[in-house]
Every structure is written in C-alpha cells, then in structure tokens.
Amino acid sequence: MIYKQNLYKFFTLFIILALSIIIITTLYIHNKEKNLLNSKYLNTSNNIHKFIKSLIEDKQNATLTIALSLAKDDRLYSYLKNKTYENLEYSKISLQMKEYTEFKNVWIQIIDKYGNSIYRSWSKEKNDNLLFRNDLSKMIKKQAITTSISVGKYDLSIKAKTPIFDTNGDFLGLLEVITHFNSISKKLKENKIEALIIANKKYKTRLQHSLTNTFIDDYYIANLDANKTLITYLKNNNILRYLNIKNYILENDYLINSYILKNNEDENLGSIVTFIKESDIDTEAIQAYKKQMIMLIIIALIILIFIFTFYVYNIDSKNISRLNVRLKKHILQLKIQENKKQSILDSQSNIIVITNGERIINANKQLLKFFKDTKTLSEFRRKYTCVCTAFVDMHTKDYIIDKDYNGKNWAQHVLSKPQKSFKVAMYNHKNNIKHFSLKVSKGEVDNFIIVTLTDITLEIKQKEELEFLNNNLELLVNKKTIELKKLNETLELRINEEIEKSKEKDRLLFQQAKITAIADTLKNIAHQWRQPLSTISTATSGIQIQKEMGILSDEDFDISCKTILNNTKKLSKTIDNFTNFFIEEKNHTIFSLVKAIQNSLKFLSATFEETNIKVDFTYDFDFEIDGYKVEFQQAIINILDNAIYALIEKKELKDRYIFIELNNKVLSIKDSANGIEQEHLSKVLEPYFTTKHQAFGIGLGLYMVQELLIKHMNFKIDVKNCTFIHNNKEYKGANIIIDFN
Structure with missing residues (x-):
C-alpha cells in the first residue's frame, strides 16, 4: 500500500515537472524565434538598402561614362558653334544602345549656355527653358561635370551632364545623358524583389509628358515594369504609409521596405518601395535552431522518464536487470543521436x-x-x-x-x-x-x-587576376599611345626631309598637306579604337558588378576576359594597320591599283559607317602601276575626304552615296552631293582654294592629288559634274576621273 502511495506521488511530481518544462521551453522558443526573425528581417531590409544604393551608383557612373564619351566628338563643337543642330544624330545612338546594350531607355539632350533645350533625341520639342531645374542652373554656373537624380517634364531619372567648350575655351552649352530606373527595377526583380519607384506628388504638374503615365493619388510610378497588383495594393491601403518606412513592414505575406531618393541638395524626390515575399527569405537557420531546442525538450523528458523508470524498478529488485537492459538501449540511442549530429557536421563543405x-x-x-x-x-x-x-x-x-x-x-x-x-x-x-x-x-x-x-582562395585569385588584367590593359594602352606618338614623330621627320628637297613654295604646300594627313590619321585611329574600348569598358564593369553581387561564375569570368583580350588585340592590330599604311618607299615601286584603292577605303571605313555613307567599288580587271604607293593611297583618301564633307553638308542619311568604278584603266569617283558650283569647277585643283570652313580644310587636298598624279606619275586627272540613276532615283554630284592609259 505504501509502495503504491509513493508511486502515485512520484508520478504526480513527474507530470507536473514535465508540463513545466514543456510550457517554459515552448514560451522561450517562441520568443527566441520571434527575436531571430525580427533580426533576419531587419538585416534583409538593410541589405536591400545597400543593394539599391549600389545599383544607383553604378547606373550614375555608367551614365556619366556615356556622357563623357559623346562630349568628346569634335563635330559637336562645330554643330553648336554653327547652330546646325539638324546634323546631330543622337537618336540613332540611343536606338543602337537599346538594341546592343542593357541600356534600353537612354535619352540625350543638348542644352545651350542659357539653359534652353536645343536638341532632344526622343522628341522634336526644343527651345524650351529648363532653368526651373536646380541641378541644371547650378551646373551652368559652375560649368563642371555632374551627376544627379531629378524630376523633369518626362520622368524621374538619373542624369549626367558634361560642359561643352570650343577651342578657345568658351562655354557653348552642355550635353546631358538621361537614363531611367527601369534597369534598377529589373535587377531587383532578378533577385526576387518587386519594386515601385515613386516620385513625390509635388512634381505632378512638372511631369507634363510622363513616360509611364501611371499615378497613385498624384504620386508618379516611374518604372515601366511596375507590378499592377502592388500598385492597386498601395492605392487601397494609403500610399503614405509606405513612402518612408523606418525599418520594415510585414504585411500580406510581404516584407515591405522603402529607400528614399534625394537630389544633390538633399531634397526628397520620392521613394523606391520594395516587396519581397516572406517565403523567399532564408530562415533555415532559425528553423534549425527551433528543431534543436525541441530536441533538447525531448532529451530532458527522456531523462525524466529514465529517473521515473529507475525509481519504479529500484523498488522492485526483481526488475533491476530489466532496468539495466533498458538503460543500455537508451544509452545506445543517445550514441546514435550523437553520431547523427557528427554526420551532419561532417557533411558540411566548410x-x-x-x-x-x-x-x-x-x-x-x-x-x-x-x-x-x-x-x-x-x-x-x-x-x-x-x-x-x-x-x-x-x-x-x-x-x-x-x-x-x-x-x-x-x-x-x-x-x-x-x-x-x-x-x-x-x-x-x-x-x-x-x-x-x-x-x-x-x-x-x-x-x-x-x-x-x-x-575563398579561388575568389581571391580571380580578384588578383582581374587587377593584374586591368593593370596590363592600362600598360598596353600606354604602350600603344607611345607608339602612336612615335608614328607621329616619324611622319613629321619624313615631312621635314621632303621639305629640304623641294623649293620654298613646295616646302610650305607639302608641310601643310602632311599635317592635315596626320590629323586625319589620328581622327581615324580614334574612330577605329572607339568600339573596342567601349566593349572593354562594358566587360570590365560587368565583371565588377557581378563580383559585388556575388553572382560571378567561372564561365562568365572566362568569357569577359576573352572579350577584353580579343578587343585588346583589335587595338594593337589597328596601330599595326595604320603603321603599315604609312610605310613610305623612297623609290618607285610596282603595286596593285585595286589593292591600293581597297587600302584607302579600309582606312576610312569607320568614317563611312559613322556618317552612314554607302560606298560601292567595282572594276573590270586589276593591273599594276609604277609609282609611290603610299602617296597614291593618300591622294585617293583626299578625293574621298572631299566627297565625305560634301555629303555630310548637303545630303540626308538615306541619300549619301559614293560610287568608284574602274573600267578600261580609267578610274571614276563620283558622289551624290549635288556637284560643284560651275564658277568653282575650274578652280578646285588650284592651291589654297576651298569651299570648306577653315576648320575642315585649307585647300591643298585636290592640289596635292594633281601634283602627284600629273607631275610625278604622268597620269591625267579631270573634275566634272555628272548625273546618274540609282534605285530609280536621279542624283547629281561631282565626278573625279583619273586616266591611267
């Protein structure tokens, strides 16, 4: 009887103790899980803030790079000074960027020194004053390169501005490249983060031609890929709650956060409101901790059961052996559990x-x-x-x-x-x-x-290799720059040698002609280098961005490195091609006429592509001539350069043609630029006669052609106007005829 009473008391104590352990540990686990989740959500919100800040800075840097590149075009200074704004072709550049790069909406604007928009690549609207923009008015006063975020007539956008000066250092205006937040929204979406990019409602009246035309209570939604469901959600739940969230909001299965957009004057422009599904947030570590705590509760209960079992069997000595067996089984189970934990530990790769x-x-x-x-x-x-x-x-x-x-x-x-x-x-x-x-x-x-x-050895090694590659690339560019300078010095030395052998009049003429050729050479080298350098810059930026985001794979790294190396070889090959082009023979040499013409066309290929000039070269048969090969190639370039200038000045893009025909040893070079005025036709071969602006020529090009072909190579040259039919349309132009018979 006493045995049963003690058993009941002990059993009651066991139940009370077990329930106490379960209740206390359950409350502890619940509070701990809540605190860990709060810490996880706060950390996720902070990481999103850092990610958005990084994306904006990268977009600003890329936009500024585009602006600096476009502002270095020599023709831009001429167009601004002469007010020939119709020659600006930035709309074509914007379309090419949209087709071949990640920049799908790049707008280019030219603003004069008074703050008037004189050109927009996306609209024909112009001559409106933009000084209502604080960033623009300050930039015109300081005349310095700047980047900013602002709200204009068309959108909330990222802007990069660079001043334009003429050769005398006078301020002509500025070039502004405008990009949007759509690529930033796309990058966020790739990381499972939905975003609504919102401009403050005080800019509603300024947004006269908004890009998306989407508003919530006068707040403008700027990204084209904005989730319509989320737009409706903000509209139905008071958008003001979400524009300046201190930490985060958990709502409708989303972790919601906001990033404040400010301009250079720290003025609030709007917010980027982000939504990430709770299910996309990694909480495995928290769940694992919860499971560990539950296992501890189970172990504690098992220990209590052991004690209770031991007490019961200790009372009855006959059951001692059975208790020992059970204890051994439980000890074995504990060892199995320990082995499982060690297996989990050993399965980790770290x-x-x-x-x-x-x-x-x-x-x-x-x-x-x-x-x-x-x-x-x-x-x-x-x-x-x-x-x-x-x-x-x-x-x-x-x-x-x-x-x-x-x-x-x-x-x-x-x-x-x-x-x-x-x-x-x-x-x-x-x-x-x-x-x-x-x-x-x-x-x-x-x-x-x-x-x-x-x-992280591989990651460190890749970073070192990238730094080494960047350093070597810089050394290579410097080396090729030195080679270019040496080439320039060699050309000047050759010019000086020729000057000493000629009369005073010929000395002056040939010196000026050579200097013009050098300028054209450097200009064409710049054209040939522009695309490889742009490709190298894009590949290097891509590697850095992927590395910072932790998504740089070995395959992407190898592809980018190969791209950089291939384009570096293109840069080197360009220098070699131009060097070979200007290797000058001291004596007459026998050379192929067709190959010499093809070399001259290759020399100007970048200019033809940039100015949208279509060139057609046909011949009935090739033959060799005795003369100065390099001088002859330069003569062909002078003829083509005159045609290029005339076509740019007089013809629209679709009507720019140059036809080169070699038949019966007679070479004809004609263009579609409306020909030469009759009163000037007899003077075009005279020295110092030119119809060009002084910035584009001094009148020696065709004179040097005549000197070489007639006096030194005994050929005939004639200049005429002609008309011809192409694609069922009549054209008029100049025709340069060289007779090799």
Missing part, C-alpha cells in the same frame, strides 16, 4: 571547429582533410592546441591572426564586430597558402564558440 575558448571540443572531417599531418582530432589537439596557431599574418586588418586585440583574443575580437567581414590565411600540406572567410558565433545553450572557415 571547416567547422567547436571550442570552449581554451581547447577544441569538436570539429568536422574537413579540418583533418586540410591538416593532413594529423589523422585524429586528439592528435590535432596535441599538435596545434588551437586552429588559430596556423593563421598566417597577411599584414592587413581584415586578416585575423593569433594575437591580443585590446585585451581580447582573436575569437572575442571577431564576435565584438559582427558587422565586419574577416578572413584568415593558412598553409596546406603542399605549403600552398589558402584563404578563408571567417565566421565566429556563440552557442545559445552551452556558450561554445563555433568557428566556420569557408575557402
């Missing part, structure tokens, strides 16, 4: 070490794989004591070593600075240095320190 601050408690097999000089954890403890003794001093603050950090050891130092990223370096068994990212955390229950080492 090196994981668990320590109590003085010695290593446990580690996974990756530690022994790295330190191959030890076979067991016990052997490792005896040899190293702590993994920190293997840390190599890289002499940088972000690399941790085993030393005192203001009274703290290395692990305490890392724990005290959770916001910073640390690395360590260690030698492997082959004496090769390996780099690891270092993470240190503290156990929630036992206060053990958990050290995680992730191998």
Whole structure:
C-alpha cells in the first residue's frame, strides 16, 4: 500500500515537472524565434538598402561614362558653334544602345549656355527653358561635370551632364545623358524583389509628358515594369504609409521596405518601395535552431522518464536487470543521436571547429582533410592546441591572426564586430597558402564558440587576376599611345626631309598637306579604337558588378576576359594597320591599283559607317602601276575626304552615296552631293582654294592629288559634274576621273 502511495506521488511530481518544462521551453522558443526573425528581417531590409544604393551608383557612373564619351566628338563643337543642330544624330545612338546594350531607355539632350533645350533625341520639342531645374542652373554656373537624380517634364531619372567648350575655351552649352530606373527595377526583380519607384506628388504638374503615365493619388510610378497588383495594393491601403518606412513592414505575406531618393541638395524626390515575399527569405537557420531546442525538450523528458523508470524498478529488485537492459538501449540511442549530429557536421563543405575558448571540443572531417599531418582530432589537439596557431599574418586588418586585440583574443575580437567581414590565411600540406572567410558565433545553450572557415582562395585569385588584367590593359594602352606618338614623330621627320628637297613654295604646300594627313590619321585611329574600348569598358564593369553581387561564375569570368583580350588585340592590330599604311618607299615601286584603292577605303571605313555613307567599288580587271604607293593611297583618301564633307553638308542619311568604278584603266569617283558650283569647277585643283570652313580644310587636298598624279606619275586627272540613276532615283554630284592609259 505504501509502495503504491509513493508511486502515485512520484508520478504526480513527474507530470507536473514535465508540463513545466514543456510550457517554459515552448514560451522561450517562441520568443527566441520571434527575436531571430525580427533580426533576419531587419538585416534583409538593410541589405536591400545597400543593394539599391549600389545599383544607383553604378547606373550614375555608367551614365556619366556615356556622357563623357559623346562630349568628346569634335563635330559637336562645330554643330553648336554653327547652330546646325539638324546634323546631330543622337537618336540613332540611343536606338543602337537599346538594341546592343542593357541600356534600353537612354535619352540625350543638348542644352545651350542659357539653359534652353536645343536638341532632344526622343522628341522634336526644343527651345524650351529648363532653368526651373536646380541641378541644371547650378551646373551652368559652375560649368563642371555632374551627376544627379531629378524630376523633369518626362520622368524621374538619373542624369549626367558634361560642359561643352570650343577651342578657345568658351562655354557653348552642355550635353546631358538621361537614363531611367527601369534597369534598377529589373535587377531587383532578378533577385526576387518587386519594386515601385515613386516620385513625390509635388512634381505632378512638372511631369507634363510622363513616360509611364501611371499615378497613385498624384504620386508618379516611374518604372515601366511596375507590378499592377502592388500598385492597386498601395492605392487601397494609403500610399503614405509606405513612402518612408523606418525599418520594415510585414504585411500580406510581404516584407515591405522603402529607400528614399534625394537630389544633390538633399531634397526628397520620392521613394523606391520594395516587396519581397516572406517565403523567399532564408530562415533555415532559425528553423534549425527551433528543431534543436525541441530536441533538447525531448532529451530532458527522456531523462525524466529514465529517473521515473529507475525509481519504479529500484523498488522492485526483481526488475533491476530489466532496468539495466533498458538503460543500455537508451544509452545506445543517445550514441546514435550523437553520431547523427557528427554526420551532419561532417557533411558540411566548410571547416567547422567547436571550442570552449581554451581547447577544441569538436570539429568536422574537413579540418583533418586540410591538416593532413594529423589523422585524429586528439592528435590535432596535441599538435596545434588551437586552429588559430596556423593563421598566417597577411599584414592587413581584415586578416585575423593569433594575437591580443585590446585585451581580447582573436575569437572575442571577431564576435565584438559582427558587422565586419574577416578572413584568415593558412598553409596546406603542399605549403600552398589558402584563404578563408571567417565566421565566429556563440552557442545559445552551452556558450561554445563555433568557428566556420569557408575557402575563398579561388575568389581571391580571380580578384588578383582581374587587377593584374586591368593593370596590363592600362600598360598596353600606354604602350600603344607611345607608339602612336612615335608614328607621329616619324611622319613629321619624313615631312621635314621632303621639305629640304623641294623649293620654298613646295616646302610650305607639302608641310601643310602632311599635317592635315596626320590629323586625319589620328581622327581615324580614334574612330577605329572607339568600339573596342567601349566593349572593354562594358566587360570590365560587368565583371565588377557581378563580383559585388556575388553572382560571378567561372564561365562568365572566362568569357569577359576573352572579350577584353580579343578587343585588346583589335587595338594593337589597328596601330599595326595604320603603321603599315604609312610605310613610305623612297623609290618607285610596282603595286596593285585595286589593292591600293581597297587600302584607302579600309582606312576610312569607320568614317563611312559613322556618317552612314554607302560606298560601292567595282572594276573590270586589276593591273599594276609604277609609282609611290603610299602617296597614291593618300591622294585617293583626299578625293574621298572631299566627297565625305560634301555629303555630310548637303545630303540626308538615306541619300549619301559614293560610287568608284574602274573600267578600261580609267578610274571614276563620283558622289551624290549635288556637284560643284560651275564658277568653282575650274578652280578646285588650284592651291589654297576651298569651299570648306577653315576648320575642315585649307585647300591643298585636290592640289596635292594633281601634283602627284600629273607631275610625278604622268597620269591625267579631270573634275566634272555628272548625273546618274540609282534605285530609280536621279542624283547629281561631282565626278573625279583619273586616266591611267
């Protein structure tokens, strides 16, 4: 009877104790999970802020790069000074960017020094004053290169502005490149983040020609890919709640955050409101912690059951042996659980070490794989004591070593600075240095320190290779620049030698003609270099952005490197081509007439493409002539250069043609530029006669052609006007005829 009473009392105590443990730990787990989730959401919000800031800065830098490139066009200065704005072709450039780059909506605007828009690539509207924009009025006063975010007549956009000066340093106006937030919205969406880019409602009246034409209570939605469901959601739930969120809002299964957009005067322009689904936020670590705590509750209950079972069986001595059997079974189960935990630890690809601050408690097999000089954890403890003794001093603050950090050891130092990223370096068994990212955390229950080492050697190596590639690229560009200068010096030396052999009159004429040829050469080299340099810049920026976002794969890295190397070879080949073009023979040589003409066309190919001039070269048969090959090629270039200038001045893009025909040893070069005025026809071969502006020629081009072909090579040259039919349309133009018979 007493036995049963004691049994009932003990059973009641067991039930009360078990329920207390379950209730207390359940409340603790719930509060802890809530705090961890809050920390996770706050960290996610901060990361989104940093990501948006990085995307905006990258977009501003890219926009400024485009503006600086376009502002270096010599023709732009001429168009502004002469007010021939109809010659500006930036709408074509915008379309090419849309087709071949990630920039789908790039607008280019030219503004004069009074703040009037004299050209827009996206609209025919012009001559309206834009000084209502603070960023523009300040830029005109300072005349400095700037980037800004502002709201104009058309959109909330990112703008890069660069001043335009003439050769005398006088301020003519500015070139403005305008890009939008659509690519930023697209990048966010690729990372499972929906965004609504919103301009403040006070700009409603300014947005006279809004790009998207989408508003919520006078607040303008600027991104074209805005989610219509989310637009409706903000409209129905008071949009003001979402424009300046302090931390985050959890609502409708979304983590909602806002990023404030400000201009250079710190004025609030609007917000980027982001939505990320709760299901897309990684909470596996929190769930794993929750499972661990539940396992602890189960273990505690199992221990209570052991005690209760032991008490019951202890009363009855006959059941002692049975109790021992059960205890052994439970001990075996605990060992199995321990082995499972070790298996989970060993399955990790990173090196994981668990320590109590003085010695290593446990580690996974990756530690022994790295330190191959030890076979067991016990052997490792005896040899190293702590993994920190293997840390190599890289002499940088972000690399941790085993030393005192203001009274703290290395692990305490890392724990005290959770916001910073640390690395360590260690030698492997082959004496090769390996780099690891270092993470240190503290156990929630036992206060053990958990050290995680992730191998980032490949990432460090790729970064070093990229820096090496950038440095070599800069050296290569400098080398080719020096070669270009040497080429220039060689050409000037050759000119001086010719000047000494000629009469005073010929000396002056040939000197001026050579200087003009050098200028044309440098200009054509610039045209040939522009596209490879742009491709190299785009590839390098892409690598940096992918690296910063952590999405740079080995395949993308290899492709980008090959692109850079291929375009570097193009730059080198361009220099070699132009060098070979100007190798001058001292004596007459026998050369192919067709190949000489083709070389001249290749020399001007970039100019033809840029000015949209269609060139057609036909011949009945090739033959060789005796003369100066380089001088003859330059003569053909002079003839073509006159035709190019005339076509740009007089003809629209669709009607620009040059036809070159070689029949019966007679060469005809004719264009569709309306011909030469009759009163000037007899003077075009005279020295210093020109119809061009002084900035584009001094009247020696055709005179030098005549001097070479008639006096030095004994051929005939004639200049006429002609009419011809092409594509069922009649054209009139100049015709230069050279007779080799």
